[in-house]
Amino acid sequence: xxxxxxxxxxxxxxxxxxxxxxxxxxxxxxxxxxxxxxxxxxxxxxxxxxxxxxxxxxxxxxxxxxxxxxxxxxxxxxxxxxxxxxxxxxxxxxxxxxxxxxxxxxxxxxxxxxxxxxxxxxxxxxxxxxxxxxxxxxxxxxxxxxxxxxxxxxxxxxxxxxxxxxxxxxxxxxxxxxxxxxx
Numbered sequence: 001x002x003x004x005x006x007x008x009x010x011x012x013x014x015x016x017x018x019x020x021x022x023x024x025x026x027x028x029x030x031x032x033x034x035x036x037x038x039x040x041x042x043x044x045x046x047x048x049x050x051x052x053x054x055x056x057x058x059x060x061x062x063x064x065x066x067x068x069x070x071x072x073x074x075x076x077x078x079x080x081x082x083x084x085x086x087x088x089x090x091x092x093x094x095x096x097x098x099x100x101x102x103x104x105x106x107x108x109x110x111x112x113x114x115x116x117x118x119x120x121x122x123x124x125x126x127x128x129x130x131x132x133x134x135x136x137x138x139x140x141x142x143x144x145x146x147x148x149x150x151x152x153x154x155x156x157x158x159x160x161x162x163x164x165x166x167x168x169x170x171x172x173x174x175x176x177x178x179x180x181x182x183x
Contacts (some may be wrong), residue, residue: 017086027076035069092155
């Protein structure tokens with residue numbers, strides 16, 4: 001069984017990313033449908049028109065505006081971007097947890113203990129040869145644990161950066177979609 005670092009849940013992170021990506025795919029399909037509906041409204045023959053040529057959203061409040069398909073497609077793309085970042089991070093979490101377990105096993109076989117991200121000598125009495133072997137093994141194992149911690153930190157930073165970029169854009173897009181559909 002893999003021990004996941006504290007504060008990390010790859011399964012939930014992946015599930016959240018999957019939900020966002022599924023929603024993004026549904027929105028992308030809706031954007032495609034809206035685009036076709038808008039095209040149909042714009043390409044009606046003059047003899048089919050009941051009123052002077054005006055944008056579809058002025059003719060029918062339920063008809064999409066010219067911007068709505070594009071806004072919906074962009075909204076879908078941003079949701080997909082966030083979902084993808086969450087799923088990549090979930091994969092990193094799982095890989096780092098497995099790497100940390102391997103380091104813990106190597107530490108244990110060297111007579112050392114992994115606590116958090118730190119390799120330590122256990123308390124208690126030990127022979128001189130065992131103590132020397134532990135001191136020799138400790139720096140290498142600590143470097144390995146540090147590399148895993150750095151990889152996890154980079155993954156978290158990347159996820160945070162993507163979410164910081166996507167969140168305000170999603171707010172802008174949803175506000176624009178609301179303006180198109182409420183007005």
